[in-house]
Amino acid sequence: MWMQQIGPEASAGELVVSGQERAWAAGLTASRRQQYLASRGWMRSCLAALHAADPLQVPLNAPPGAPPRLLDPWGYVSLSHCADACLMGWSQQPIGVDLERADRKLRAAAALMRRFFTETEQRELTALEGDQLRQQVLDRWLVKEAAIKWQRGSLAQDLCCWEVSSSFCGALHRGLNLKVAAQLRSQGDWRFGVVVAEQTFLQDCLLCSA
Known part of the structure; x- marks a missing residue:
């Protein structure tokens, strides 16, 4: 995995991107264009x-708003x-990652829990309040989004279906009976989740600063 802080230092002319990526970027707003080309x-x-x-030469297919893919x-x-940061995960097996600031405010954490979490998850969190609830909701959200990226699924359709274990070491898709291994990590001011098919793939998971 690689992680970097997002900054305005690099201009679009200095970035090594494909002609197709520049064409896609041309249809974006100025701020979105810079973010897209930089990433x-x-x-x-x-x-x-x-x-x-x-x-x-990297066969990267990554249109705006779509999950990036590599050719076999x-x-x-x-x-x-x-x-203010980007995270990229790479593996020989399908992988999903999700990144947020550790101090992200979730003023409606209880409402998010009731709307998007399974009944089992809600029972586990029902006694929590304040920052404890915010942290638990954020951590489970990170794993859920990472699992959806691993699945190549849809946030709208699959968010409510993924159930994160209380230990955060795995998740289960209640509708499709998909099981994944998960890991939560902290890096500076950020928190991120990583999801792969099997726990053994996480043992060699390294984070590089780039």
Whole structure:
């Protein structure tokens, strides 16, 4: 995995991105265009270093608003970003990652829990209040979103179906009977979740700053 803080330093002209990515970016607002080009250029740089390839040789297909994909046999990639940082996960097996600031405010944590969490999860959290509830809802949300990215699913359709274990080491899709291994981590001011098919894949999961 790679993580970097988002900043305005790099101009679009300095980024190594494909012609298709620049064409996609042309239809975005100025701020969204810069974020899109910066994230795709960063992804290409990290993946090129991993595979000892030129950034433009990386077969990355990552339109705006769509999950990024790599052609076989380059593996699997997942991307997440919050207001001030990006996280990318790569593996030879499907992977999902999700990133948020650890201090993200959730003023309606109880309402989010009632709307999107399973009955089992709600029973486990019902006695919590204040920051304890906020932290639990945030952590479970990170795993749920990472699981949906692993699944290549839909936030609208699958968020309510994923049930996160109380230990945060796994999750179960109640509708499709999909089981995944999960891990929560902290890095500086951020918190992120990682989801893969089996726990053994998490043992070699390393975080690089880029």
